[in-house]
Amino acid sequence: MKQTPLTAKHKALGARMVEYAGFEMPVQYSGVLEEHLTVRSKVGIFDLTHMGEFELRGPGALVTVNHLITNDAARLKEGEILYSPLTSEDGGIIDDILVYRRAESFLLVVNAANAAKDLAWIQSHLLPDTEFLDRSDELTLIAVQGPQSEPLMEEVLGLSLHDLKSYHFVEPSYQGEVLLLSRTGYTGEDGFELYLPNFLAETLWDEFLAKGEKYGVKPIGLGARDSLRLEARMPLYGNDIDEYTSPLEAGLQRFVKLDKDFFIGIDALRRLKQEGFPRKLVAFTMVDKGIPRHGYSILNLQGKEIGAVTSGTHSPTLDHPIGMGYVDVAYAKADTEIQIEIRKRLAKARVIKGRFLS
Secondary structure (H helix, E strand, O other), rough: OEEOOOHHHHHOOOEEEEEEEEEEEEEEEHHHHHHHHHHHHHHEEEOOOOOOEEEEEEHHHHHHHHHOOOOOHOOOOOOEEEEEEEOOOOEEEEEEEEEEEOEEEEEEOHHHHHHHHHHHHHHHHOOOOOOEEEOEEEEEEEEEEOOOOHHHHHHHHHOOOOOOOOOOEEEEOOOOOOOOEEEEOOOOOOEEEEOOOOOOOOHHHHHHHOOOOHHHHEEEHHHHHEEEEEEEOOEEOOOOEEEOOOOOOOOOHHOOOOOOOOOOHHHHHHHHHHOOOEEEEEEEEEEOOOOOOOOEEOOOOOOEEEEEEEEEEEEOOOOOOEEEEEEEEHOOOOOEEEEEEEEEEEEEEEEEEOOOOO
């Protein structure tokens, strides 16, 4: 297993370590429930160095990026970020990524489990005058998330972030090194991401913990990251989306610009939009007792199977079970009652509109 520059710090903090995407990563420290609620009420720091970072440079970089993604990178100004699916010729989701527009390049941030696959895919579809660099092994990625993330980040870096908008980034300096600081988040809370040289990782991590003590900071593992993103109704690749799902049925239409001249998969997605698709990803809350889990069957009230759960948990914030899953489109409207098969028992649930958290 690979290790991040912060692995020793995680072990010293008593983290339970697991294998994830080929890395030895912390799944929890003090416990998933406590860590989850810390991010919702205070501030948490995450080691996300297992994510992949690819840089595209040169006169052809914009054309290449727009060739690869369903969203439109041409609308990005320097210092802006967009979210986009990366699709195959048949419209399936290869990955969902972030695209950062810098002065003379684009930074693509990809999911850890897909990094090798994405690297091969992107390299095989580079257009002329585009230089590709894999920056993944050079950079540490630390996320700071929660209501107290702004004052903590400001204190550590010595700058004001009040005017930094969501899905924007700046490049401040820290100990003489230029960092990339963005404001996106995968938790449903305000938050920031810092991309930095590996040799600064331990110093910056320790400073966040020391200066964050008065803000209630805690290190957060992958377990709480998963429950946080589910409450925010953010899809997880490999659970809610994959190469066999299209961004249209996954509810990601706003990130698919079918009016673009071209991107890989555009013809398949145009056909799918015109002809319609038989299933849709929905969010639901449980009416009866029981926790939905990935792979559980979804049925209508007459007992006919209409889909499957892709993500589910007991929401720490709501103190109630929630989930996501694909269902036949006839059952995708808000307030539709469905049933989840939980250990050979049927439990009622209700489809909701929007995020689980208000």
